[in-house]
Amino acid sequence: MRLHNIAPILLLSCLLFWQCIERDRDNPFDPQGDQDNILNLQIFPEADRVLLQWSLEAPLTDYRGFRIYRSLDAEENFEILEETPAGQFTFTDTEVEAGRWYFYRVVAFSASEETQPSNTTRALLGPGTYWVLSPVDYCIKQLSYDAVNIRKQFRFSIAPVAWSFIPGEPRFWVAYEPFTQSIGTIRKSDGEKAFFYPDSLVAAADLAADPAGGQVYILDDRRREVVVFLNGAVLRRISLEEDQYIRLAFDHARGRLYVLGEGRLISFDPEIPAGTRQTFHFPPGFQGKDFDLRENIAYILSASENSLSSIIYTISDQVITDSLHTANYYYRIHYDEVGGQYYLAEENPGGDDLIVQLSPGGDRQIHSSGYKRIAQIAMNPFDRSVVIVDYLGSLLYLYDAGGNRISVSRAADGSELFYGPTRVYIE
Numbered sequence: 001m002r003l004h005n006i007a008p009i010l011l012l013s014c015l016l017f018w019q020c021i022e023r024d025r026d027n028p029f030d031p032q033g034d035q036d037n038i039l040n041l042q043i044f045p046e047a048d049r050v051l052l053q054w055s056l057e058a059p060l061t062d063y064r065g066f067r068i069y070r071s072l073d074a075e076e077n078f079e080i081l082e083e084t085p086a087g088q089f090t091f092t093d094t095e096v097e098a099g100r101w102y103f104y105r106v107v108a109f110s111a112s113e114e115t116q117p118s119n120t121t122r123a124l125l126g127p128g129t130y131w132v133l134s135p136v137d138y139c140i141k142q143l144s145y146d147a148v149n150i151r152k153q154f155r156f157s158i159a160p161v162a163w164s165f166i167p168g169e170p171r172f173w174v175a176y177e178p179f180t181q182s183i184g185t186i187r188k189s190d191g192e193k194a195f196f197y198p199d200s201l202v203a204a205a206d207l208a209a210d211p212a213g214g215q216v217y218i219l220d221d222r223r224r225e226v227v228v229f230l231n232g233a234v235l236r237r238i239s240l241e242e243d244q245y246i247r248l249a250f251d252h253a254r255g256r257l258y259v260l261g262e263g264r265l266i267s268f269d270p271e272i273p274a275g276t277r278q279t280f281h282f283p284p285g286f287q288g289k290d291f292d293l294r295e296n297i298a299y300i301l302s303a304s305e306n307s308l309s310s311i312i313y314t315i316s317d318q319v320i321t322d323s324l325h326t327a328n329y330y331y332r333i334h335y336d337e338v339g340g341q342y343y344l345a346e347e348n349p350g351g352d353d354l355i356v357q358l359s360p361g362g363d364r365q366i367h368s369s370g371y372k373r374i375a376q377i378a379m380n381p382f383d384r385s386v387v388i389v390d391y392l393g394s395l396l397y398l399y400d401a402g403g404n405r406i407s408v409s410r411a412a413d414g415s416e417l418f419y420g421p422t423r424v425y426i427e
Contacts, residue, residue: 039066039118041106044151045144047127050093054106054118062110068093069105075120078105098125101146123149124407127382128426132389132396135159135177136420140186143417147387147396147409150417154191158182164209164216165425172425173216178203183218183229198227198234208250208257217257217270219248226259228270238273240266249293256318258298262287265300267318280320286311289331299323301333301344312342324362334377338384339401341365345374355388357403366403375422387424394419 038058044051052068065085069078070093081104082091096102101124105117124146132141138159142152162175171185171194183204184195202222209216215235218227224245226238243261250257256276259266265288269276282288286302289310293299300313300320312324312333324342332345342358346367353374357366372392379386385406388397394416396409409417 037116037118039106039108039115041104041118041121043104043121043123043149045123045125045146045149047098047125047145048094048096050096050102050104050123050125052091052093052104052106052121054089056108060108060115063108063115064110065108067107067109067114069107069117071103073101075103075122078103083109096125098127100125120412121149122146122412126380126385128380130387130396131165131172131425131427132418132421133160133163133423133425134418134421135161137418139418140174140191141418142188143396143409147398147407148411148417152188152191154186156193161422162204162206163423163425164207165427166209166211167427169211173207173209175204175207175218178222183207183216196229196232198229200234200237201227205245206248208248210250211252215270217248217250219245219259221245226257226270238268238270241279246288247291249291251293251298253295258291258293260288260291260300264288265291265313265315267315278318280313283311290333292333292335294335294337297335299333299335299342301330303329303331305329310344324358324360326358326362328356330356332374332377334379334386336379336384343377343379343386345371345377368399368403368405371397376424378424378426380426387426389421389424391420391422394421396421396424 038056039054040057041054063086065083067083068081068091070081071078084091101122103120103122105120107114107117126145128145130143138156140154141150144151158180159177160174161177163172165172171187174184174186176182181201182195182197184193186193202220204218205221206219207216214230216229218229220227224240228235243263245259245261247260255269256267257270263282265280267278282302285304285306289303290301291298298315303310308329310326310328310330314321314323329347330344331347334343340360344356346354346356348354352369353371354367354369356364359365371390374388375391376389384401386399398407399405411417
């Protein structure tokens with residue numbers, strides 16, 4: 001009889017005991033328990049500050065606020081930066097300087113304990129941001145200066161394949177994959193899209209916008225023509241010679257359009273193309289690979305697969321000059337006007353491709369390797385840092401003006417931020 005009376009008491013005691021164990025094990029403030037990471041931290045670096053935003057991934061009670069930890073230059077030796085009340089989920093760190101890496105974590109704290117830290121985020125401060133075009137991902141993303149923090153991302157149901165920015169304008173132009181026969185605009189602030197379907201457009205390989213007149217010049221590679229588009233209508237079509245055309249750019253200072261093909265470079269005034277057209281044919285065995293349009297001079301790169309050599313031409317005041325012959329196969333070019341030097345992508349048949357810095361006379365000054373296939377070389381106009389777009393490697397590489405690598409566009413876990421990037425625009 002006594003055992004029968006004791007059994008319910010024993011059962012109740014066991015239940016209470018296991019509930020206490022389970023409560024302690026799940027308690028985020030219990031340093032001995034299996035704590036889950038209940039905080040998610042995001043950061044948005046600017047040139048002179050870092051905005052931190054965090055959120056709770058699970059309900060949390062009995063906590064007083066949040067404690068922000070920061071370390072400098074390495075992910076170690078974190079120190080308390082700030083404490084915020086329980087209802088505040090943002091903080092702006094203004095005690096920063098350009099050129100240094102900052103690492104951040106956030107915890108919630110009670111009277112005597114802390115939760116497990118949030119994910120660790122990092123930022124390198126500097127001037128400018130990067131817009132990245134990724135047709136494979138069907139997206140356009142804006143990255144901070146460090147190339148590791150995503151500020152904005154715009155998704156598409158059809159792939160954008162080319163774009164044209166006008167400095168200071170709230171929208172930029174994009175061309176979509178050929179079967180859509182369409183172009184459009186994207187609003188930078190929120191990604192709002194507007195679509196246009198120019199008459200008889202077949203495949204837009206590239207496009208360029210005129211900031212003064214508002215015209216958009218579309219390179220239709222299938223029809224081998226340039227379509228002049230304004231206010232939703234086609235103004236005219238400009239026929240091109242038989243060739244495989246790959247790029248188009250508009251020199252607004254001189255009012256001339258440049259069209260690069262594998263066999264030739266064509267330039268003309270799009271308002272009066274018949275009387276202003278100038279065509280330059282590359283030598284036998286050489287193909288047009290890339291060009292860089294500067295304020296006063298256009299730099300044209302051609303290369304030969306047979307001889308593994310390259311020729312750089314310059315165009316100034318419509319005069320084409322054979323500027324530099326090299327015994328290497330280059331396929332991308334950027335000219336640094338301040339430093340007076342070339343940055344070139346070199347194909348390496350036996351391994352990864354290289355970035356080479358050449359003097360105007362062709363002397364190799366700096367080179368770096370490890371690239372799968374380079375889609376673009378760009379220079380930040382604010383500090384002359386160099387951005388390398390590796391299409392097959394799905395990465396952006398950031399170098400300072402001295403050629404030192406300072407960042408690679410990987411997430412904190414080492415994963416890529418996008419796949420197959422083709423272009424970058426720095427603003």
